[in-house]
Amino acid sequence: MTMYADAPAEKAEETPPAAGPQVYAAPGAEGSVVSYKPRYDHFIGGRYVPPAEGQYFDDITPVTGKPFTEMARGTAKDVDAAVEAGWKAFPSWSRTSPAERALMLTRIADRMEANLEAIAVAETWENGKPVRETLAADIPLAIDHFRYFAGALRAQEGGVSEIDHDTIAYHFHEPLGVVGQIIPWNFPILMATWKLAPALAAGNCVVLKPAEQTPASIHLLLDLIKDLIPAGVLNIVNGFGFEAGAPLASHPRIRKIAFTGETTTGRLIMQYASENLIPVTLELGGKSPNIFFEDVAREHDAFYEKAQEGFSFFALNQGEVCTCPSRALVAKTIYDGFVGDGVERVKRIKQGNPLDVSTMIGAQASNDQLEKILSYMDIGTQGGARLLTGGERADLGGDLTDGYYVQPTIFEGTNDMRIFQEEIFGPVLALTSFDGFDDAISIANDTLYGLGAGVWSRDGSQLYRAGRAIEAGRVWCNTYHQYPAHAAFGGYKQSGIGRENHKMMLDHYQQTKNLLVSYAEGPMGFF
Amino acid sequence: MTASKIDVTPAAADLLRTLAGKHGPLMFHQSGGCCDGSSPMCYPVGMFRTGASDVHLGDLAVDGFDPVPVYMSASQYELWKFTHITIDLVDGRGSGFSVEAPEGKRFLIRSRMLTDEEVAELGITPRFPLRAQPLPR
Numbered sequence: 150m151t152m153y154a155d156a157p158a159e160k161a162e163e164t165p166p167a168a169g170p171q172v173y174a175a176p177g178a179e180g181s182v183v184s185y186k187p188r189y190d191h192f193i194g195g196r197y198v199p200p201a202e203g204q205y206f207d208d209i210t211p212v213t214g215k216p217f218t219e220m221a222r223g224t225a226k227d228v229d230a231a232v233e234a235g236w237k238a239f240p241s242w243s244r245t246s247p248a249e250r251a252l253m254l255t256r257i258a259d260r261m262e263a264n265l266e267a268i269a270v271a272e273t274w275e276n277g278k279p280v281r282e283t284l285a286a287d288i289p290l291a292i293d294h295f296r297y298f299a300g301a302l303r304a305q306e307g308g309v310s311e312i313d314h315d316t317i318a319y320h321f322h323e324p325l326g327v328v329g330q331i332i333p334w335n336f337p338i339l340m341a342t343w344k345l346a347p348a349l350a351a352g353n354c355v356v357l358k359p360a361e362q363t364p365a366s367i368h369l370l371l372d373l374i375k376d377l378i379p380a381g382v383l384n385i386v387n388g389f390g391f392e393a394g395a396p397l398a399s400h401p402r403i404r405k406i407a408f409t410g411e412t413t414t415g416r417l418i419m420q421y422a423s424e425n426l427i428p429v430t431l432e433l434g435g436k437s438p439n440i441f442f443e444d445v446a447r448e449h450d451a452f453y454e455k456a457q458e459g460f461s462f463f464a465l466n467q468g469e470v471c472t473c474p475s476r477a478l479v480a481k482t483i484y485d486g487f488v489g490d491g492v493e494r495v496k497r498i499k500q501g502n503p504l505d506v507s508t509m510i511g512a513q514a515s516n517d518q519l520e521k522i523l524s525y526m527d528i529g530t531q532g533g534a535r536l537l538t539g540g541e542r543a544d545l546g547g548d549l550t551d552g553y554y555v556q557p558t559i560f561e562g563t564n565d566m567r568i569f570q571e572e573i574f575g576p577v578l579a580l581t582s583f584d585g586f587d588d589a590i591s592i593a594n595d596t597l598y599g600l601g602a603g604v605w606s607r608d609g610s611q612l613y614r615a616g617r618a619i620e621a622g623r624v625w626c627n628t629y630h631q632y633p634a635h636a637a638f639g640g641y642k643q644s645g646i647g648r649e650n651h652k653m654m655l656d657h658y659q660q661t662k663n664l665l666v667s668y669a670e671g672p673m674g675f676f
Numbered sequence: 677m678t679a680s681k682i683d684v685t686p687a688a689a690d691l692l693r694t695l696a697g698k699h700g701p702l703m704f705h706q707s708g709g710c711c712d713g714s715s716p717m718c719y720p721v722g723m724f725r726t727g728a729s730d731v732h733l734g735d736l737a738v739d740g741f742d743p744v745p746v747y748m749s750a751s752q753y754e755l756w757k758f759t760h761i762t763i764d765l766v767d768g769r770g771s772g773f774s775v776e777a778p779e780g781k782r783f784l785i786r787s788r789m790l791t792d793e794e795v796a797e798l799g800i801t802p803r804f805p806l807r808a809q810p811l812p813r
Contacts, residue, residue, distance in 0.1 A: 206778075222778070333711045334771055360711075360771045390773040395723075398773075411713030412749070413705045414772040417724050434710025471710040517768025517782035521715060528759075528787050567787075570755045571714045597708065597751050643709070643751070 194234035195380025211277035214551035223388030238381025277512030324352035334360035430647030435600030472601030522575030534562030599641030
């Protein structure tokens with residue numbers, strides 16, 4: 150994977166047996182690099198606070214399907230306290246210098262880097278994704294994200310406009326206040342970082358609600374960095390969407406709400422935002438096309454191998470990525486050979502214990518996610534699609550037998566089928582062919598969504614034309630699934646509103662203060 | 677028997693009764709998109725505002741309580757109109773604002789294609805014309 154340049158540092162003293170693959174011990178088990186606490190409360194006003202209603206819920210690892218810690222079950226009272234704590238901290242936090250805020254972000258990054266292995270193993274345990282991804286992608290990307298926004302903030306400038314010789318318009322960036330952020334479960338720490346880093350850099354205070362499937366890893370990270378953050382600047386309320394998410398999104402004292410998830414909740418959040426007249430940013434997923442033009446197969450060289458890897462990328466993170474390239478469009482003229490090679494490559498994807506560094510695909514994040522994916526296998530078959538590989542739950546036996554594992558699956562069909570139009574959020578590829586450039590673009594755009602897309606060609610002009618013609622916010626050209634902090638990410642069409650990543654994200658957490666100043670010595674002359 | 681586009685399993689109906697006892701009349705809106713998308717969201721009536729962009733698929737009968745209306749956005753319905761959906765129940769917790777998540781349960785859609793007879797009886801019009809797309813090979 151080339152998601153991040155620096156390979157994670159190995160801890161030499163903790164290297165397990167030299168022979169065979171390295172398998173991390175489960176958090177809390179003997180020899181593990183990390184342990185979760187038995188319980189996590191809310192983090193409000195710089196300290197841990199039990200839930201107002203006194204209730205907790207189990208956090209389950211998808212690796213084994215068993216609970217491993219318990220979380221405070223938040224309600225409106227907890228959200229109220231968190232918003233209050235945010236406003237208490239805001240007057241001083243909003244007046245800190247950019248240098249001071251940037252320093253906090255870089256210190257958070259340094260602390261994370263020093264604990265990368267522990268955070269990565271913890272993240273894998275809670276989410277089910279392979280530890281090689283958390284070690285090489287999730288956590289390094291999160292670290293870099295904090296550093297990026299530390300730098301972007303320092304380099305940000307306001308504006309000075311000369312209206313006339315005596316009149317000047319100054320434009321200042323000012324923070325919004327207390328903002329709400331609702332985090333998804335597919336990249337719990339990275340997605341929290343995407344929202345936190347720009348919000349904190351810009352001088353806002355945050356009330357964050359982690360996903361109910363994956364609330365603990367964010368607290369594990371918080372334990373490592375909480376001494377770096379002034380009290381009340383970051384508040385975390387755990388809980389269910391209905392009980393804690395809705396009270397946060399509808400809270401009359403937040404100044405913005407950011408959400409990553411699905412369309413119905415996205416609409417509900419906009420509805421709340423309309424009642425409170427606050428801005429929203431929404432990232433709502435997609436059904437991303439991955440287009441392979443004829444010249445990809447002109448030679449069977451390194452580029453062909455790269456494109457084959459691109460074809461297989463639907464299985465990254467078990468397909469639980471908003472930009473999962475879940476529709477493959479292959480030129481009719483190369484279809485049989487390219488797809489034949491692609492299917493063979495997908496069959497070689499190694500599924501196993503997510504804590505084994507050689508595992509390529511781990512567990513789906515939750516039982517309901519597993520059930521939904523299996524229901525789509527049924528929809529695919531019923532809809533007339535042809536199964537080329539996979540198609541079933543995977544039973545890995547032993548301790549993993551109750552974990553939520555699904556075989557990487559490829560269905561061949563047509564773009565009007567439901568499996569081509571609906572986001573499954575699993576390792577399920579919908580594959581079809583196209584006949585020429587116009588047909589490729591037409592199929593690619595025949596979707597309600599427009600988040601990601603991939604285009605593969607040896608012809609730079611064709612890449613450019615296809616990339617511009619596809620209605621999506623992120624078009625990867627001869628690559629896929631790279632998420633650098635300095636590239637804007639967000640959706641066209643029903644995939645959402647606003648962007649994440651890139652310095653433009655600071656604008657999403659700032660408002661513009663204009664001082665219009667007259668330096669004229671005398672009156673304007675009206676009265 | 678009269679054709680319908682929707683149904684509910686006994687397990688899901690049982691939970692709807694429990695939830696209606698706690699939260700009052702309920703409704704469903706089918707979601708799309710990532711994470712918990714492609715799943716039915718259940719809300720107390722009045723929490724989620726439907727509008728001209730939604731299609732009312734029908735009402736689920738739940739003994740002893742108000743019928744539970746089921747909605748879907750019109751754009752998504754265009755792709756689902758030949759599908760019969762049954763709302764089922766599995767263990768889980770979702771991640772939207774659906775009302776059942778705190779119970780440790782999640783509503784889930786089971787699908788089957790409507791028969792030609794059902795399509796005729798329900799008066800479902802053909803899809804927006806899509807380009808002819810023969811199966812590859």
